[in-house]
Amino acid sequence: MSKRQSAKYKIDRRLGENIWGRPKSPVNKREYGPGQHGQRRKGKLSDFGLQLRAKQKLKGHYGDISEKQFRKTYEEANRRRGDTSENLIALLESRLDAVVYRAKFVPTIWAARQFINHGHVNVNGRRTNIPSFRCKPGDVIEVREKSKQLVIVLESVQLAERDVPDYIEADHTKMTAKYARVPGLGDVPYAVQMEPNLVVEFYSR
Structure with a gap:
């Protein structure tokens, strides 16, 4: 890590x-x-x-x-x-921590890394605790059953400051997300x- x-x-x-x-x-x-020098004119x-x-x-x-x-x-x-x-x-964008962040299971990319490290995430039904794990189109990422009621998760899905991009199909009732396709630069929010x-x-x- x-x-x-x-x-x-x-x-x-x-x-x-x-x-x-x-x-x-x-x-x-x-x-x-x-x-103290932060306001100096930048060259x-x-x-x-x-x-x-x-x-x-x-x-x-x-x-x-x-x-x-x-x-x-x-x-x-x-x-x-x-x-x-x-x-x-x-x-x-195919990194697991990026997908968890984009799916709004956590509020920040830092929280996504910690969330994965602590074993709260399954990929295709298998527990995965490596933030840099590379997701492939079609992979299903799920918050583990015992973690679905964590305050950080429940608060994050309600955040209005960002939306889930269309290359990730998130279901916040089941706390699952599918990495649907590989995004281009213009797709990433x-x-x-x-x-x-x-x-x-x-x-x-």
Whole structure:
């Protein structure tokens, strides 16, 4: 299990964007970075700076996964046929923690990782506690019977701040979700603009 190295809202403030679209984000009040120099005028970013920022934003959105894990995901996306940036998004969205988060079983991507680690999720009827587990189209993800009445689950499905995307068929009465198809970049409900093409440029330098 990769350990989160920074508080999640520090990522928002460092990037100056509310990358999960959450009402609690400090960026909603202050759009500048943390610390005493946070309000200094920002210089124009170089091409490298833009690429690095795009990578930090995309990596941060998925729970700030480790650099090693993120690079391996890029390398697999690059090996696959087709557009590497679209492949990268498809691989990230097929992670079990991403599917649990998108299905609204938990309020945040961080909670999704912990929820899976603690053994609250079945995939196709089998208990799975690996957040990076790769889901395939047709896989059925289910909150385990003993976990369906947990407060975090009951509160999360009621959240109005985001909707379940159409590539996931969620049934909140049964607490099940089907990973229906592989999404493209335009299908994923990011709260801010993601630029996976710049991530590809960063790694292919």
